[in-house]
Every structure is written in structure tokens, then in C-alpha cells.
Amino acid sequence: MTSNADITNAAAIIRAGGLVVMPTETVYGLAADATNDDAVAKIFEAKGRPRFNPLICHVADAEMAAHYVVVPPLAQKLIDAFWPGPLTLVLPRRADAKLSLLVSAGLDTAAVRAPGHDSARALIRAADRPLAAPSANRSGRISPTTAQHVREGQLLIEPDAIIDGGPCRVGIESTIVKVDGDIATLLRPGGAAREEIERVIGAPLNSPPQADKPLAPGMLASHYAPRATLRLNAAHAEAGEAFLGFGDITGHIKGEDASAAMNLSEASDMREAAANLFRYLRTLDERCQTLGLTAIAVAPIPRDGLGEAINDRLTRAAAPRG
Numbered sequence: 304m305t306s307n308a309d310i311t312n313a314a315a316i317i318r319a320g321g322l323v324v325m326p327t328e329t330v331y332g333l334a335a336d337a338t339n340d341d342a343v344a345k346i347f348e349a350k351g352r353p354r355f356n357p358l359i360c361h362v363a364d365a366e367m368a369a370h371y372v373v374v375p376p377l378a379q380k381l382i383d384a385f386w387p388g389p390l391t392l393v394l395p396r397r398a399d400a401k402l403s404l405l406v407s408a409g410l411d412t413a414a415v416r417a418p419g420h421d422s423a424r425a426l427i428r429a430a431d432r433p434l435a436a437p438s439a440n441r442s443g444r445i446s447p448t449t450a451q452h453v454r455e456g457q458l459l460i461e462p463d464a465i466i467d468g469g470p471c472r473v474g475i476e477s478t479i480v481k482v483d484g485d486i487a488t489l490l491r492p493g494g495a496a497r498e499e500i501e502r503v504i505g506a507p508l509n510s511p512p513q514a515d516k517p518l519a520p521g522m523l524a525s526h527y528a529p530r531a532t533l534r535l536n537a538a539h540a541e542a543g544e545a546f547l548g549f550g551d552i553t554g555h556i557k558g559e560d561a562s563a564a565m566n567l568s569e570a571s572d573m574r575e576a577a578a579n580l581f582r583y584l585r586t587l588d589e590r591c592q593t594l595g596l597t598a599i600a601v602a603p604i605p606r607d608g609l610g611e612a613i614n615d616r617l618t619r620a621a622a623p624r625g
């Protein structure tokens with residue numbers, strides 16, 4: 304593992320789709336290009352996360368954030384008061400946002416924050432793009448607050464570089480607030496105190512609908528579900544179905560024209576499949592509408608590596624909706 308990479312070198316790694324561990328004021332983050340699906344898939348692989356939680360996109364400042372999300376006046380107020388710093392805002396994605404769909408797990412919102420650490424903002428500026436970064440630990444382990452913790456943290460993929468920025472000043476994750484028009488909801492308590500946030504907005508923060516489980520905001524968000532029905536573990540598409548394949552799908556599409564079939568990864572590569580998942584689901588869903596198809600048949604996906612998270616996501620998308 305590289306130690307103490309300089310910013311220019313680390314930015315080049317980011318632009319090439321690599322993984323860089325960066326210091327922030329809260330915890331060390333495992334950063335990758337938030338506009339690159341394959342790079343974001345690598346983050347999930349390195350952490351061994353069993354599901355695709357949406358990730359925070361780290362930006363240099365408010366101006367950069369405004370390229371990717373819609374910032375209502377209430378959010379701007381919070382940005383002015385807290386950025387750079389430990390406050391993450393969940394805001395609507397702009398329709399033209401060049402952000403990976405995987406980074407927000409198919410949601411139409413994205414989480415953004417400007418970290419209060421000079422090296423982190425320097426890296427974002429040098430890479431000239433937002434950086435997706437969860438804490439730089441393997442899933443289920445404690446968030447690292449020193450570069451040494453990261454080296455001991457047993458990520459499943461070696462980062463291409465580690466920027467050592469000393470011990471994290473705040474030491475706990477950022478506070479996450481979702482802003483929906485003029486309503487602000489606390490999704491995760493963290494480094495920015497609730498009282499300070501409430502003082503800035505001049506009103507109490509709302510609590511998420513399931514206040515008994517406030518620590519898993521990704522789980523609280525209503526995830527993108529296609530309009531078409533999903534039929535999982537399908538050997539092939541029946542008439543009237545689109546097909547989402549994996550691996551060799553020769554002869555698996557019956558009756559439908561080839562535009563209603565897509566392959567997550569011809570080479571059976573899990574990372575490629577994860578990178579394509581949300582985009583292909585959307586595309587097939589749209590084709591179902593156009594072609595008058597009612598269902599998407601999905602080929603069996605093995606459960607190794609990122610396959611677990613892919614299957615988790617597909618199972619949710621296939622579940623009956625209320």
C-alpha cells in the first residue's frame with residue numbers, strides 16, 4: 304500500500320478510476336470518482352458491503368455542489384453556516400447531474416458535503432470532480448480516524464494511495480440532514496450538533512418517519528423501484544418480458560427484439576455488473592413502457608463478492624409495493 308501520496312498523484316489516480324484514502328475532519332474516507340460507476344462499484348467491493356447504501360459525494364464548495372444537486376434557500380443557509388464541515392445535505396439530484404447512479408443507489412437524491420480538511424478539498428479540486436467516500440473501513444468495522452487505522456482496517460481491495468492527514472479532528476461521522484423544500488429532517492446525528500443546526504434554521508429538525516431506527520438513513524429512503532415487475536432467477540425471457548442478463552445469454556431471449564435485452568456483464572464480472580445495475584434497470588424500465596412490456600426477467604446472479612449486494616437490490620426492486 305502506498306503511503307503519504309501527494310495530492311497531484313492521488314488526483315491522477317482518482318481520474319483514472321482508482322481508490323484513494325483521504326483524511327477528512329470526521330473520519331478517513333475511501334474515495335473514488337463519484338461520476339464513474341466502475342470506480343464507485345470498487346468502493347463497495349473494497350468495503351465488502353452486503354448492500355448498496357447511497358454514498359456521500361464530497362465537493363470542494365457550494366459552487367461545485369450546485370452542479371449536481373438542487374439547493375433550496377434552506378439548504379443554502381445550512382451550507383453558509385456549516386461548510387466546510389461535518390454536515391451532509393441530502394438534496395434532489397439535478398436532472399443533468401453527471402453523477403454515477405450507483406453513488407446514490409438509484410435514488411433521485413444525492414448526499415453532498417464539503418469536508419473541513421484542507422487535504423480533502425485540495426484532492427477534490429485537483430481531481431476536479433466530486434468524490435464518493437464512505438468511511439475507509441471494511442463493512443462492520445470501526446471507522447478509521449488515523450491513517451494507521453486504515454492500514455489495519457483490512458479493506459478487501461488495497462487502495463491505490465493513502466493520504467496521511469494526521470488524526471481526524473472531529474472523529475465521528477458527519478450529521479446528515481435531508482432538505483426537502485423548506486423541511487429539514489435529521490437522518491443521522493453526527494459531528495454537527497442538532498442544536499446548532501436548529502439555531503441556524505430557526506426551527507426544530509424533523510425526525511425521520513421511523514424514528515426508532517435513525518441510524519440507517521439509507522434504509523429509510525424509499526429506493527428506486529421500476530414500474531415494470533421484476534421476475535428474478537429467470538432462465539430466459541418469456542414473450543412480453545424484457546430481459547436483464549448476466550454472463551452468456553445466447554438463446555435466452557425469446558420473441559422480443561434485442562433492444563429489450565441488456566447484459567449486466569457478458570464476462571460475468573461482478574464489478575462491471577454492479578456498475579451497470581441501476582442504469583440498465585432504468586433503461587429497461589423505459590423500454591418496457593415504450594414497447595408495452597410489463598415485466599423484466601432477470602437472470603440468476605451469483606452471490607459472490609458484489610453479487611450479494613446486487614441480489615439484495617434486485618430482491619427489493621422485485622418486492623410487491625404498497
Ligand code: TXA
Pocket residue numbers: 327329330331332333356357358359391393407410412413414418436437438439475476477478479490491518519520521522524
Ligand atoms: O463523515 C462522514 O460522513 C464520512 C466521511 C468520510 O465523509 N462518510 C460517511 O459515509 O460516513 P457513509 O457511507 O459511511 O455514510 C453515508 C450515509 C449512509 O448512511 C447513507 O445511507 C446516507 O449517508 N445517504 C447517502 N445518500 C443518501 C440519500 N440520497 N438519501 C438518504 N441517505 C443517504
Ligand code: MG
Pocket residue numbers: 437438446
Ligand atoms: Mg461508515
